[in-house]
Structures are given as structure tokens and as C-alpha cells.
Amino acid sequence: MIWCLIALVLALDLKATTAETFIVGDGIEWDIPPLGSIAYRTWARSKDFELGDTIVFNWTGTHDVAEVTRENYDSCTGTDAIDLRQTSPANFTLTTNSTRYFICTISNHCDLGQKVTINMGDQWSSASSLAVGALSAVLSTIAISFLTFF
Numbered sequence: 001m002i003w004c005l006i007a008l009v010l011a012l013d014l015k016a017t018t019a020e021t022f023i024v025g026d027g028i029e030w031d032i033p034p035l036g037s038i039a040y041r042t043w044a045r046s047k048d049f050e051l052g053d054t055i056v057f058n059w060t061g062t063h064d065v066a067e068v069t070r071e072n073y074d075s076c077t078g079t080d081a082i083d084l085r086q087t088s089p090a091n092f093t094l095t096t097n098s099t100r101y102f103i104c105t106i107s108n109h110c111d112l113g114q115k116v117t118i119n120m121g122d123q124w125s126s127a128s129s130l131a132v133g134a135l136s137a138v139l140s141t142i143a144i145s146f147l148t149f150f
Ligand SMILES: *[C@@H]1O[C@H](CO)[C@@H](O)[C@H](O)[C@H]1NC(C)=O
Pocket: 023, 056, 058, 059, 060, 089
């Protein structure tokens, strides 16, 4: 019983703190998506990005990846990039608690949907890590009470 609780606490703490690596686009990787920008929008929404995670842009063929401002993201402006990477894979670690914008600057790829928003301030993900943290604190307390009791 007590060991089950301790194992559960450790598992929850691990889930709350382990940095993850995400391949942008999963199977389609970094390319002009067949149905436009919805592909990367859907991909990003399905992920729970946390501080310390790494996103990897992996591509073959003629592409690049630029981190840009929100304005340049919306208008697909590749000049004036915050950070331009021209070799694959390009890894970005999510070290700031802010929304980040990435586009491909080659030809009209961005207009065709090769752009992705990484949203860290996601309400669901903050709520869920808070919930995991609270649950794990409660369980730790229970586990410690058991240990002192027996
Ligand atoms: C990147 O893509 C290449 C070719 O599809 C593949 O061989 C490689 O394993 C991929 N790298 C990562 C980190 O996914």
C-alpha cells in the first residue's frame, strides 16, 4: 500500500518535471502541409508544451525555419527574423514563458501554411500541471503520514 503511494507520487513528480522533445508536425515533419496551416495548428493544439521542452524542426528538401514576431508571422515576413536556422534538424528549447512563432522563409511556403505557433500560456496545460502538482503534494503528505504512523 505504502509503496504503491510512493510509486504514484514519484510518477506524478516525473510527469510534472521531465522535459520532453517534440518533432514539429510528427509524421509530416516540417514541410508545406497538404491542406494548409490547419495541419500545424492542429498539431500544436494536441501538445502540452512546458518550460524546458524542446521542439525539433526536421526537414528534407528546400526549407528553413525562422523564429519571428507575431506581426511577421501573420504577414509571413521572413526578413528580420529573431533566429534563422538553415540546417535540419533545428532544435529550439522552450525557455521562456511566452508564445513563439515560427515560419519557413523559402518562397511562399509560409503562405501555403508552413508556419506554427507554440503556445506556452495554454490555460489547459497550466491548469493540468497545477492539478498534477497539487495531487502529488496531497499524496506526498498522505505517504509521509503513513511512514510516521507505522
Ligand atoms: C529527420 O528526418 C529524417 C528523414 O525523414 C529521419 O531519417 C530522421 O530520423 C529524422 N530525425 C528526427 C530527429 O526525427
